[in-house]
Amino acid sequence: MEDLQTMKTCLCIIGSGPAGQTAAIYAARAELKPILFEGGMANDISPGGQFTAAICIENFPGFPEGITGRELVDRCRNQSLRFGTQIFTETVTKVNFSSRPFKVFTDLRTVIADAVVVATGAIVKQLSFPGSNSFWKRGMSACAVCDGAASIFRNKPLAVIGGGDSAMDEAIYLTKYGSKVYIIHRRDTFKASKIMQNRALSNPKIEVLWSSVVVEAYGEGERGVLGGLKVKNVVTGEVSDLQVSGLFIAIGRDPTTKFLGGQLELDSDGYIVTKPGSTHTSVRGIFAAGEVQDKKYRQGITAAGTGCMAALDAEHYLQEIGSQEGKSD
Structure with a gap:
C-alpha cells in the first residue's frame, strides 16, 4: 500500500x-x-x-x-x-x-x-425490480430532457414513476415525443404542487395509474431494449401488463x-x-x-x-x- x-x-x-x-x-x-x-x-x-x-x-x-x-x-x-x-x-x-x-x-x-x-x-434514486438493471439506458432513464428526444421513444407509449413536481415536469415534457405518457404512482394522491398537478392531469396525452408500482420490466424481442412493464395495483394486488418503450424514474x-x-x-x-x-x-x-x-x-x-x-x-x-x-x- x-x-x-x-x-x-x-x-x-x-x-x-x-x-x-x-x-x-x-x-x-x-x-x-x-x-x-x-x-x-x-x-x-x-x-x-x-x-x-x-x-x-x-x-x-x-x-x-x-x-x-x-x-x-x-x-x-x-x-x-x-x-x-x-x-x-x-x-x-x-x-x-x-x-x-x-x-x-x-x-x-x-x-x-x-x-x-x-x-x-x-x-439518482433508484428502484430495484427484475429488469431494472438490464434496461438501464436501454429504454430506462432518469432524465427526460437528456434522453426523451431519442428515436426509440418517439411516437411510442412511455411511463414516468413518481408523484412530485419533477415527475409531473418529466411527464409533460415527454408528451412532445411519446404517443402517450403514463404516470405510475404508488399512492392515490400526488405530492406535487397544485399547479404542476393540474398541468399534468389536464394534458390529454397523460394517464395516471394510481396506487401502482412497477414489479418487473421486460424486453422487446431480441433487441435488448425495454418492451413493457408489469404493474401491480397495491390496493387490489392485481398485476397488469403495460407495453411501453420508455420508463423514466423521477423519484428524486x-x-x-x-x-x-x-x-x-x-x-x-x-x-x-x-x-x-x-x-x-x-x-x-x-x-x-x-x-x-x-x-x-x-x-x-x-x-x-x-x-x-x-x-x-x-x-x-x-x-x-x-x-x-x-x-x-
Whole structure:
C-alpha cells in the first residue's frame, strides 16, 4: 500500500464530471496547477460520474452526431491533463474546512489547499425490480430532457414513476415525443404542487395509474431494449401488463455531500447552497459547481458552465488572499 502523502496546492477540485473537469481546465490554464480527485468508484459510479453511463449524448454542443458519455468525459479529462491538472483516482472521505488552509483527505493522501471546488454531483434514486438493471439506458432513464428526444421513444407509449413536481415536469415534457405518457404512482394522491398537478392531469396525452408500482420490466424481442412493464395495483394486488418503450424514474436525487460532514450550508434536500450569481458557498474559499448545487437544470452543459464559474471565482479569491501560483508539490 502506498504511504500516506501530504501535498499542497492552490486549488483542489473534488469531482470529475463536466463540472469538475471544466473547473480543472480553466484553473490549469490559469497556471494554478490544480489537484483533482476523480473518485475511485465512489457511490459505485466510475470516475466521471453518471455522465459516463450515457450511451449517446445528443444535446452537448459541438457533437452533431452525438457522443457517448464515457468518450466526452475522457476528452474533458485529457484536456485538463494537457494543461497541467494532477488527477488522482481516489475518493475523498472527509474534509476540514474549519481552518485555513483547507484539508482534503483520501485513504492515500492529504491535500492542503488554499481553495476548493466541490463538484461531486448527485446520485439518482433508484428502484430495484427484475429488469431494472438490464434496461438501464436501454429504454430506462432518469432524465427526460437528456434522453426523451431519442428515436426509440418517439411516437411510442412511455411511463414516468413518481408523484412530485419533477415527475409531473418529466411527464409533460415527454408528451412532445411519446404517443402517450403514463404516470405510475404508488399512492392515490400526488405530492406535487397544485399547479404542476393540474398541468399534468389536464394534458390529454397523460394517464395516471394510481396506487401502482412497477414489479418487473421486460424486453422487446431480441433487441435488448425495454418492451413493457408489469404493474401491480397495491390496493387490489392485481398485476397488469403495460407495453411501453420508455420508463423514466423521477423519484428524486441524492446530492453527494455526506463527506462534507455538515461544514457547508445545505438546503433542505441536501444540495450545497451557493450565493446567487456565483459559486461561492457559506465558507469563503470553498466553491461548488454542477449538480451538487443545481437541482433545477441538471444538464451536462450547465454543469460545465458552473465549473467554469467556480474556477474563475476561485482564481479571483486566490488573487485576493495572495496565494502563490504553482504552489503544488
